[in-house]
Amino acid sequence: MSLTLTVEGMSCEHCEQAVVEALEAVEGVTGASADHEAGVAEIDGAADTAALVDAVEDAGYEASA
DSSP: OEEEEEEESOOSHHHHHHHHHHHHTSTTEEEEEEETTTTEEEEEESOOHHHHHHHHHHTTOEEEO
16 A cells, blocks of 8 residues: 655654654554655555554644545
């Protein structure tokens, strides 16, 4: 499965790394990347979408599927 989330609030590479780390901590995620300029995160694996959104929001950013 591959999923793209819209992520608001990322402004730098540090933000991207925080989002990636939050996503990779979710059970079922096999890989993740984030792009602050595009405002998106790409997730590979079989994780629950709500859990992914919650992880990004817990990291301090706004997310939607």
